[in-house]
Amino acid sequence: MNKTELAKRLGVSRQTVYKVLQRAGLHNDDLYKLDDKQIDDLKGFVNQRSVNSRPYKPDKNVNDSVHDIDYQKIIDEKSQTISKLLTMLDQEQKLTSSTQAKLKELEGEKLIAEKKPQKKHWWSF
Secondary structure, X not given: OOHHHHHHHHOOOHHHHHHHHHHHOOOHHHHOOOOHHHXXXXXXXXXXXXXXXXXXXXXXXXXXXXXXXXXXXXHHHHHHHHHHHHHHHHHHHHHXXXXXXXXXXXXXXXXXXXXXXXXXXXXXX
């Protein structure tokens, strides 16, 4: 198998095959010794990384739809968390306002109790 045949089998250009072979440490003589498993490994290597070590980008439409689904899941989780936190905040504010109202009521009762003269009972000599 020569570089052209390998390029067709991998679905890349001959230049890419040349660079991949250089990275893998293979030479032209080694091309004839490649079996199907090794070719599949090379195909996986080419698909995983481009020649310049940038991540391989599959078909744009497929890639976008997968990322959109992932982002939508993240957005849904964050929305649920936000709604739970808002509910907890509302409950906290209600408790705080009711606690403040009771505190004011108790302070008012305290002032009234302080202003009233203490009655002396016959048992408190």
